[in-house]
Amino acid sequence: xxxxxxxxxxxxxxxxxxxxxxxxxxxxxxxxxxxxxxxxxxxxxxxxxxxxxxxxxxxxxxxxxxxxxxxxxxxxxxxxxxxxxxxxxxxxxxxxxxxxxxxxxxxxxxxxxxxxxxxxxxxxxxxxxxxxxxxxxxxxxxxxxxxxxxxxxxxxxxxxxxxxxxxxxxxxxxxxxxxxxxxxxxxxxxxxxxxxxxxxxxxxxxxxxxxxxxxxxxxxxxxxxxxxxxxxxxxxxxxxxxxxxxxxxxxxxxxxxxxxxxxxxxxxxxxxxxxxxxxxxxxxxxxxxxxxxxxxxxxxxxxxxxxxxxxxxxxxxxxxxxxxxxxxx
Amino acid sequence: xxxxxxxxxxxxxxxxxxxxxxxxxxxxxxxxxxxxxxxxxxxxxxxxxxxxxxxxxxxxxxxxxxxxxxxxxxxxxxxxxxxxxxxxxxxxxxxxxxxxxxxxxxxxxxxxxxxxxxxxxxxxxxxxxxxxxxxxxxxxxxxxxxxxxxxxxxxxxxxxxxxxxxxxxxxxxxxxxxxxxxxxxxxxxxxxxxxxxxxxxxxxxxxxxxxxxxxxxxxxxxxxxxxxxxxxxxxxxxxxxxxxxxxxxxxxxxxxxxxxxxxxxxxxxxxxxxxxxxxxxxxxxxxxxxxxxxxxxxxxxxxxxxxxxxxxxxxxxxxxxxxxxxxxxxxxxxxxxxxxxxxxxxxxxxxxxxxxxxxxxxxxxxxxxxxxxxxxxxxxxxxxxxxxxxxxxxxxxxxxxxxxxxxxxxxxxxxxxxxxxxxxxxxxxxxxxxxxxxxxxxxxxxxxxxxxxxx
Numbered sequence: 204x205x206x207x208x209x210x211x212x213x214x215x216x217x218x219x220x221x222x223x224x225x226x227x228x229x230x231x232x233x234x235x236x237x238x239x240x241x242x243x244x245x246x247x248x249x250x251x252x253x254x255x256x257x258x259x260x261x262x263x264x265x266x267x268x269x270x271x272x273x274x275x276x277x278x279x280x281x282x283x284x285x286x287x288x289x290x291x292x293x294x295x296x297x298x299x300x301x302x303x304x305x306x307x308x309x310x311x312x313x314x315x316x317x318x319x320x321x322x323x324x325x326x327x328x329x330x331x332x333x334x335x336x337x338x339x340x341x342x343x344x345x346x347x348x349x350x351x352x353x354x355x356x357x358x359x360x361x362x363x364x365x366x367x368x369x370x371x372x373x374x375x376x377x378x379x380x381x382x383x384x385x386x387x388x389x390x391x392x393x394x395x396x397x398x399x400x401x402x403x404x405x406x407x408x409x410x411x412x413x414x415x416x417x418x419x420x421x422x423x424x425x426x427x428x429x430x431x432x433x434x435x436x437x438x439x440x441x442x443x444x445x446x447x448x449x450x451x452x453x454x455x456x457x458x459x460x461x462x463x464x465x466x467x468x469x470x471x472x473x474x475x476x477x478x479x480x481x482x483x484x485x486x487x488x489x490x491x492x493x494x495x496x497x498x499x500x501x502x503x504x505x506x507x508x509x510x511x512x513x514x515x516x517x518x519x520x521x522x523x524x525x526x527x528x529x530x531x532x
Numbered sequence: 533x534x535x536x537x538x539x540x541x542x543x544x545x546x547x548x549x550x551x552x553x554x555x556x557x558x559x560x561x562x563x564x565x566x567x568x569x570x571x572x573x574x575x576x577x578x579x580x581x582x583x584x585x586x587x588x589x590x591x592x593x594x595x596x597x598x599x600x601x602x603x604x605x606x607x608x609x610x611x612x613x614x615x616x617x618x619x620x621x622x623x624x625x626x627x628x629x630x631x632x633x634x635x636x637x638x639x640x641x642x643x644x645x646x647x648x649x650x651x652x653x654x655x656x657x658x659x660x661x662x663x664x665x666x667x668x669x670x671x672x673x674x675x676x677x678x679x680x681x682x683x684x685x686x687x688x689x690x691x692x693x694x695x696x697x698x699x700x701x702x703x704x705x706x707x708x709x710x711x712x713x714x715x716x717x718x719x720x721x722x723x724x725x726x727x728x729x730x731x732x733x734x735x736x737x738x739x740x741x742x743x744x745x746x747x748x749x750x751x752x753x754x755x756x757x758x759x760x761x762x763x764x765x766x767x768x769x770x771x772x773x774x775x776x777x778x779x780x781x782x783x784x785x786x787x788x789x790x791x792x793x794x795x796x797x798x799x800x801x802x803x804x805x806x807x808x809x810x811x812x813x814x815x816x817x818x819x820x821x822x823x824x825x826x827x828x829x830x831x832x833x834x835x836x837x838x839x840x841x842x843x844x845x846x847x848x849x850x851x852x853x854x855x856x857x858x859x860x861x862x863x864x865x866x867x868x869x870x871x872x873x874x875x876x877x878x879x880x881x882x883x884x885x886x887x888x889x890x891x892x893x894x895x896x897x898x899x900x901x902x903x904x905x906x907x908x909x910x911x912x913x914x915x916x917x918x919x920x921x922x923x924x925x926x927x928x929x930x931x932x933x934x935x936x937x938x939x940x941x942x943x944x945x946x947x948x949x950x951x952x953x954x955x956x957x958x959x960x961x962x963x964x965x966x967x968x969x970x971x972x973x974x975x976x977x978x979x980x981x982x983x984x985x986x987x
Binding site: 508 | 731782785787790791793794795797798799800801802803804805806808809812813916920923924927955956958959961962965966968969972973976
């Protein structure tokens, strides 16, 4: 087996676009779940409206790319309000069920033949990323040891990691502000916060909106990288991955989502390539698994790791056990 | 008592969803075919020529509608086909056919239903074969099927539409069937939620477990009925083992409810992709009872299989309801659901009650999965699809109430099928979920829920 190339390709994923996208999605969930205790199981919907916002405005309606960005973020805000108004006053699991339902609604409408004229059906939308790549300042590939990054991916990574850094900085600043302390207090004891005269509902809504907008950024980055907006990328697994990443890195920590995303995508790629190599070299017999099964193994492992983490180390790698409130009210 | 009823209701809801998707029309057999029934004003139309050509223009076969209006053309394999009705062969009483050309996609092992509507042709009597991609009414939409796509599209589902006036009634019957199976599927979710507070996101995979166990036994050579019975028992054992070996230790640890919810997501991911690992990404079917010719009961037509399924569902739901109200363990279950600490203090063995709930709930969920599998085929993503409908039914009826959940299941089942009359069939699930969100705005406790349970 060619361990050199396996490690090389896996380490690329450590800082790759997938890691960026899921770091952003997990940062959003961190604000909602980690700090405020809101169970948003519909982060995929926020990412999808982000991607659709840009794609629909630019390709379907042939308007400006920048307007598309504004619409994408605006759509995420509207979605958060729509989901938050009926559920934020209710028990935690209501928000969970409604958000997961919303993410399926967005996906089903997006891939329907009924909305094909606007959303492109299950094939999705292409041809909206030209403005973005026209801005690319990189003119030649970057070589770094054994790694080589082409201009296009360099530009996506620069913008993506810039966004991750910005969002991380924002979370760090916000969570040490009085506003952030209220959020954490809501997570610990909602009634106590209410008795201090704070508008709990309002704070929860702000948290939901902010996390959703960061989720929309994840969708924008991913669809720009792919050059296509495909609805089936944003199935419920997208959200569950982001949760696994957040909990692995450490919920309610500033760097947890970023660390988790890097580790998870490194591990995915590494496991995938190792299994494929083992199958090719017939270390794993054909009756047990073939190349097509490696994807399923990756998801099975995600499930197992999620269970083990919550049972044995719910605070993840960076977290503080006392700080994570995993109790429903 | 009320709580128990709520739980039961949730189960019903799940059952209903499953049934909804089931086909009514069909004929026994294997291999891909395109078939349908031609009717005009509720009477079959005989002797009309229907021709099927493949995507590259080759003629596959021709059929004439029989005395009961049915016709069938076997096709060589999955792919895109064009079905053309020769309007010249229609009897003189019929004004024509709404669209004489329908393009359709046949999936592996599918017996695709294609229905022509007798009526005034589109465009003032001029057939417009080129416009088939823009159906002008919902029947045509469902006739040409949902968009082909990944394993997630419901392309394997059969179409229940019949031409003429009784389409709504037919949809109602499918809705009832779907609602009943949904109720069966949801009972376990609702009862487990009531007794332990766990919102089990892995419940969909418990439904799939039964379907897959029956499928594997069936593929190993067992007749479907034996396999189904054995798979139901296996599901119950699976539920028992899951509680004793996994959830009970977690409860003792103790683990918070939100942590348990996320753990259930991990379990669901693991089981779902284990299923994919075992049966692959495609849609599988049992080798019997997949398709049957419908019989007519009054104005509605239904297959014997569906009648039996609905009968079993009603009987089981009634049995659970009786058990909850009349037996010691049933009363103990309601007591635990109401207040676990008080139940324990009054001498009820709470752990035993929870184990019974897991065993029975998973067994019923597994059985509902087999029913769903008979109706729409088995694929590894069916659990997630059904789970969301179960949630919708449970919340609609009132989270944590058994009777409410049964009511919710029937409402969701009937609503989802009947909505196919006005919305494209591929969007009917989305429609139910939108209604779910709207209901939370108006009446968050659901139809039968109590207000204080939700705050």
